[in-house]
Amino acid sequence: MVAEHLAKAFDQDISQLRGLIAEMGGLAELAITEAMEALVKGAQPLADGVIARDKKIDALEAEVDQLVVRIIALRAPMADDLREIIASLKIAGILERIGDYAKNIAKRAARIEGRTQFEPLTLLPAMADIAASMVHDVLNAYGARDADLAREVMERDAKVDAFYDSIFRNMVSFMVENPSTITSAAHLLFVARNLERIGDHSTNIAEQVYFAATGGQLADRTDRPAN
Incomplete structure (x- = not known):
């Protein structure tokens, strides 16, 4: 009975951890989409919303850090479970x-x-779409523990790099x-570089x-990228 209770508690912790990562990923993907819309349209209120909501992503990261420490201290995970927990912390x-x-x-x-007058403003949204889709799909890969999808997302980064070179x-x-x-x-150019970095971090x-x-x-x- 004690072992069953501990196993159930551990499963709940893992579910919570996955939920936090999924929420962070959803907010990050939305931020990319809305930031680009604000840029193209010059919509400052939309841009302000992206900037303000970044604090929520920061708070979720802190919550993940705390949860991982608690799981490791209380559950002593091993093997596959430990790999997932450490990967979640890095993600x-x-x-x-x-x-x-x-x-x-x-x-x-x-x-x-x-x-x-800027032609790249027609290219940047397409570049951003690929970067945002990489974030979306790599989080799907995380949720499903899908190694093949993770590899496919990594290979897609070449398209983002090609966009960056063209825009530059x-x-x-x-x-x-x-x-x-x-x-x-x-x-x-700064925007294009940030999108290129988003692609790099998605591969990470x-x-x-x-x-x-x-x-x-x-x-x-x-x-x-180093950071």
Whole structure:
């Protein structure tokens, strides 16, 4: 009876942990989508909402940290369970960074002048769609412990990198030809860089999901961001 009670309590802890990660992921994905909408439309109230809601993501990360410490201290998990718990702790930290990148994009919403003249504003939303879908799918992989989906998400990062390279070349040429646009163009380059980082961090989550599901490691990536 005691063993059954402990097992039930442990299952509840794991369910709570997965729920917190799912909530963080949903908020991060929403932040990316709304930050880009605010940027394209110049919608400052929408941008303000993204910035304010980032505190919720930060609070959820702190809650994950506390829960993981409690689980390890009280349940002494081993093997597969321990891998999932440690992976969840790392994933929470990565999602917090993704939320920060979305917040940084939102902060640029009011700083773009002459939106209609910037071709990258037609490319950035497509780039953001891929990055947001990576976040969405890698969280699905986490929930299902789906190593194959995690690998597929990781491979998709090449599309985000290709978008970034194209936008970078486009913006540099545009700034050379139109020096008066340098400030706004620089903000758009900053946005593209943040989206590229979101893609990188999604692949980092994929690595953690793969590890939790299989105990193995995916091939190292030399371009992995430090934070």
